[in-house]
Amino acid sequence: MNVDLFSRIEVTPPYFAFETLASEGDQVVAPIAPEQNRGGEESLMASAEVGRHLAILGSCALAQMQAETGRFFYLAQEATLVRLPASESAVRGPLQARARARHLTARDASATAELCNGQGQALFQLDVDYKVLRPAVFQKLYRAHHCPTPPSTRNPYLDNAPLRVSALDANGMEAYFGPVEPADCAGHFDDYPCLPVAILMHTLSQAAGYYFALGLGLTAQDALSIGRAFYQVQKAHIRAHRLVFAGQAVRINVRPPRSYPSEDIPSDWAEMEVFASDPDTDEVFGSALMTLSPAPNAVLRKKPRSRRTFVPSVVYFNSTSVDGDALWAEQPLPAEALQDKDTADAPA
Numbered sequence: 001m002n003v004d005l006f007s008r009i010e011v012t013p014p015y016f017a018f019e020t021l022a023s024e025g026d027q028v029v030a031p032i033a034p035e036q037n038r039g040g041e042e043s044l045m046a047s048a049e050v051g052r053h054l055a056i057l058g059s060c061a062l063a064q065m066q067a068e069t070g071r072f073f074y075l076a077q078e079a080t081l082v083r084l085p086a087s088e089s090a091v092r093g094p095l096q097a098r099a100r101a102r103h104l105t106a107r108d109a110s111a112t113a114e115l116c117n118g119q120g121q122a123l124f125q126l127d128v129d130y131k132v133l134r135p136a137v138f139q140k141l142y143r144a145h146h147c148p149t150p151p152s153t154r155n156p157y158l159d160n161a162p163l164r165v166s167a168l169d170a171n172g173m174e175a176y177f178g179p180v181e182p183a184d185c186a187g188h189f190d191d192y193p194c195l196p197v198a199i200l201m202h203t204l205s206q207a208a209g210y211y212f213a214l215g216l217g218l219t220a221q222d223a224l225s226i227g228r229a230f231y232q233v234q235k236a237h238i239r240a241h242r243l244v245f246a247g248q249a250v251r252i253n254v255r256p257p258r259s260y261p262s263e264d265i266p267s268d269w270a271e272m273e274v275f276a277s278d279p280d281t282d283e284v285f286g287s288a289l290m291t292l293s294p295a296p297n298a299v300l301r302k303k304p305r306s307r308r309t310f311v312p313s314v315v316y317f318n319s320t321s322v323d324g325d326a327l328w329a330e331q332p333l334p335a336e337a338l339q340d341k342d343t344a345d346a347p348a
Helices: 047-065 135-141 197-215 220-224
Strands: 022-024 027-032 073-083 095-104 108-116 122-133 164-169 172-177 231-240 250-254 270-277 284-294 316-320 326-329
Touching (some): 047 095, 047 122, 047 197, 047 231, 172 197, 197 284
Antiparallel strands (some): 027 095, 073 122, 073 231
């Protein structure tokens, strides 16, 4: 472990998951293994987890460039993650992450990072912009959220956040999770526990993936079944607007796929907008524009719907059982939901 770099950033284990760091010229490199439940996403590592590790490694590359001494907060503000065409089936040996700083000032910074397979082929690329804060400034800005955090006794980043779905129809999906507990934020940050952007984005990705799966013809039971992969994230553009601190709940909204028809993406892909907000104030925590595709090996019950009739087969989430399992009811869509997407939203 390059202890000097680790000691100059504010994230700590278990959110910081690298066991070793090495400097190679202007790059920082590190082996990494997947740890988070991928849910319905088919990938060697969930795309949001890729973003998590690469953004952290990018902050290490910035720490290497940083001329001033001491720790800094590198808060991810905006990022673009792209799945690259390298064949994941050719993977041999551990995955490796590498990152280099692009620019650094007293207030902002940027870095580029890649996740590579055993042959050195890049599988994902992340370009990320950060806000740079000294600890004293961070603590002053967020003093209302100070909360002494005991040592972590579990790794909260292995599983997915449980979503409580309140609406699901042709107009989109709405779900909730939280309130966030301090233990859900272990390592991010000590005494100021807030939900990592990458974990928030993982929840957005899972919600978008479920809605996307319903449009492909899967039932809700298929979409929610553990271990069933049915989609891939080809690209995600992410914006973080506000930090989600312990004690806050989060509302997730998935909008129906857009850009129909489009020559930019294949006919069975979809661009989806997803938002996370405060259910009490409507303030937006974060947003993402994701390009999703069916997983290459996904077994669909029926032929994917055409892009112009992309509507879920499941309309409403009914209730929640005592142990928290989702209970779904399949119902036919109302006639108005089957209108052509190009005309349904047209102004009167």
